Amino acid sequence: MKTLLYLFLGTIFGIIMYKSEAASWFRIYEMFNFASFHMYGIMGSAVAIGIVGVQFLKKKNYKALDGSDLSLQPKEKGISRYLFGGIIFGLGWGLAGACPGPMYTLAGVGYISILIVIAGAVLGTFLYGLLRKKLPH
Numbered sequence: 001m002k003t004l005l006y007l008f009l010g011t012i013f014g015i016i017m018y019k020s021e022a023a024s025w026f027r028i029y030e031m032f033n034f035a036s037f038h039m040y041g042i043m044g045s046a047v048a049i050g051i052v053g054v055q056f057l058k059k060k061n062y063k064a065l066d067g068s069d070l071s072l073q074p075k076e077k078g079i080s081r082y083l084f085g086g087i088i089f090g091l092g093w094g095l096a097g098a099c100p101g102p103m104y105t106l107a108g109v110g111y112i113s114i115l116i117v118i119a120g121a122v123l124g125t126f127l128y129g130l131l132r133k134k135l136p137h
Contacts, residue, residue, distance in 0.1 A: 002065060014105045023102035023109075032094060080136065092121070 031039035
């Protein structure tokens, strides 16, 4: 049953990403050139809705789908991990024209060439998993 719920929510997410043009290479290009507010508005709306949603869930003491607590654990502080991670993520986003959410949306609507980008993202994630313990914190 959980799988159907995740499939349904992912499908809704993909439709929203496509219809809002968040998966459009042209919209991403506009954003990186500061030529349009469109993508910033989408991301800002997502952050605002996320903040309200998380606060609501915490206030009502809801549990995750697997029954675990929703409280967040603090992460290690350190600027280098965010700086280098952000640079790598931004370069990949700029070169591919899509971040992870839109990559799967583009594959779902038939852009077959995005499968190369998805394969690269999966490979990069796998390599990070192998090297994570060896990287400086």
